[in-house]
Amino acid sequence: MTGDLVERLRAELDRREQIAEATSGGPWEHNQYGIESEVWSQTGHRVLLRPPTHHGTGGYNTFGAPDCRFVAANDPAHVLRTIQAHRQILDAHPLAVYTDEEPGYAQVLNDHLCPGSQTPCLTIRALASIYFPEGTEPT
Secondary structure (H helix, E strand, O other): OHHHHHHHHHHHHHHHHHHHHOOOOOOEEEEEEOOEEEEEEOOOOEEEEOOOOEOOOOOEOOOOHHHHHHHHHOOHHHHHHHHHHHHHHHHOOOOEEEOOOOOOOOEEEEOOOOOOOOOOOHHHHHHHHHHOOOOOOOO
């Protein structure tokens, strides 16, 4: 059971890594000029520019400085570091296998556990909750 979850987590990390690597890179920086807010990459590419503007619907675009600051704080370099750290956590939870004395016999006893924990390990469940909020875990 936990082995399947770990496989899905690894696949999700791979997917997000591909998305981050396809960007203009990082780090990204937020700049504010009056009402105009923008995010630039270190390579000089404008990543995001979106001043609050009227849509003609009686409302205003709420995508401004707070959103740009958030985007800049989650640049591809940060995402790639996070993915690497999460892979290290998964790697620190190797599959525990019980092997009988009979040659060729192996049975998964407790998969991907912290010492003294139960399946699934709290660490693995916490990590999964980042990528698969409750009720959204892929099957």
